[in-house]
Amino acid sequence: MSTFYFIAFLSVFFSILVITAKNPVHSILYLILTFFTFTVHYILMNAQFLAVVNFIVYMGAILVLFLYTLMLINLNKESEPRKSNLVKIVGVIAGACFLAVIVAATKTLGTSQPVVLNNPGLGLVKNLGKILFNEYLLPFEISSVLLLSAMVGAVLLATKDTKTA
Amino acid sequence: METLTKTIQGVPLNHYILLCSIIFSIGVIGVLIRRNAIVIFMSVELMLNSVNLLLTAFSVYRGDATGQVFVFFVMALAAAEVAVGLAIIVMIYRNTNSVDINVLNRLKW
Numbered sequence: 001m002s003t004f005y006f007i008a009f010l011s012v013f014f015s016i017l018v019i020t021a022k023n024p025v026h027s028i029l030y031l032i033l034t035f036f037t038f039t040v041h042y043i044l045m046n047a048q049f050l051a052v053v054n055f056i057v058y059m060g061a062i063l064v065l066f067l068y069t070l071m072l073i074n075l076n077k078e079s080e081p082r083k084s085n086l087v088k089i090v091g092v093i094a095g096a097c098f099l100a101v102i103v104a105a106t107k108t109l110g111t112s113q114p115v116v117l118n119n120p121g122l123g124l125v126k127n128l129g130k131i132l133f134n135e136y137l138l139p140f141e142i143s144s145v146l147l148l149s150a151m152v153g154a155v156l157l158a159t160k161d162t163k164t165a
Numbered sequence: 166m167e168t169l170t171k172t173i174q175g176v177p178l179n180h181y182i183l184l185c186s187i188i189f190s191i192g193v194i195g196v197l198i199r200r201n202a203i204v205i206f207m208s209v210e211l212m213l214n215s216v217n218l219l220l221t222a223f224s225v226y227r228g229d230a231t232g233q234v235f236v237f238f239v240m241a242l243a244a245a246e247v248a249v250g251l252a253i254i255v256m257i258y259r260n261t262n263s264v265d266i267n268v269l270n271r272l273k274w
Binding site: 004005008011012015016018019024027028031034035038041042045046047049050053054057058061062065066069070072073087088090091092094095096098099102103106109111112113114115116117118119122123127128131132136139143146147149150151153154155157158160 | 175176177178179180181182183184186187188189190191192193194195197198199201203204206207208210211214217218221222224225226228230231233234236237238240241242243244245246247248249251252253254255256258259264
C-alpha cells in the first residue's frame with residue numbers, strides 16, 4: 001500500500017518538474033520519468049497490456065518524436081521570453097481553484113471502497129484482446145483509419161511548401 | 166505478480182481520483198504559465214495520461230475491462246494528435262522562427 005503512495009509522490013514531483021524546468025530538453029526527460037511512474041501504476045493494478053503499451057507508445061514513440069522535433073527547432077539561444085509574474089500567479093491560482101473544485105466534489109462522495117482486483121486476469125493481453133476484437137472491432141478498424149489520416153496530415157503539414165503556392 | 170497486485174489492496178478509490186486530479190491540474194497550470202509551444206503540448210500529454218490512469222483505476226474497481234480498451238483507444242488518439250501537432254509546430258517555427266505562442270496572435274482580433 002505504501003508503494004502506491006511512494007509512486008504517486010514521484011508522479012506528482014516529476015510532473016511539477018516538467019512544467020517548471022527552464023530547458024525544454026529537461027522538461028521532456030522529466031516527462032519520460034513521469035510516464036515511467038505511470039507504467040508502474042499500471043503494473044500495480046495488474047493492467048499488464050496497458051503497462052506495455054504505455055511503455056512502448058508513450059515513452060518510446062511519442063517522447064522520441066518530441067525530442068526529434070526539439071532537435072529540428074533551434075532553441076539553444078535564449079529564445080523563450082518568460083511570462084510576466086502576474087500571468088504566472090494568475091495561472092497557478094486558476095489551476096489551484098480547479099483542483100479545489102474537484103477535491104471538494106470528491107469529498108462529498110464520502111468514504112470510498114478500496115480498489116480491489118477481483119479478477120486477476122482483467123488487464124491481461126488475452127482478456128483485452130478478446131474484448132477488443134469482438135465487441136470493439138469496428139472502433140479498432142476506424143482508429144487505424146485515424147492513424148493513417150494523421151500520418152498523411154503530418155507529412156503534408158511538415159513538408160516545406162513551395163513558394164509557388 | 167500476485168504479490169505486486171496485493172500492494173494496492175488497500176488504496177481507496179478516492180486517492181486515485183485525488184492523484185489524477187492533481188496531475189491534471191498540474192497540466193492545466195503548465196498550459197497557462199508556459200509560452201513555449203512544445204512545453205504546452207507536453208502539458209496536454211500530461212493531462213491525457215492522468216485521465217488514462219483514472220480510467221484504468223475505475224476499470225479495475227468495477228471489474229470491467231471496457232475501461233482499459235478505452236484507454237487503448239485514447240493512446241492511439243494521442244499518438245495521432247502528437248504527430249499532427251508537432252507537424253504544426255514545425256511549420257509555425259519555419260514561418261515565424263519562433264515557438265513562442267505570444268507571436269501567434271494574428272487570429273486575436
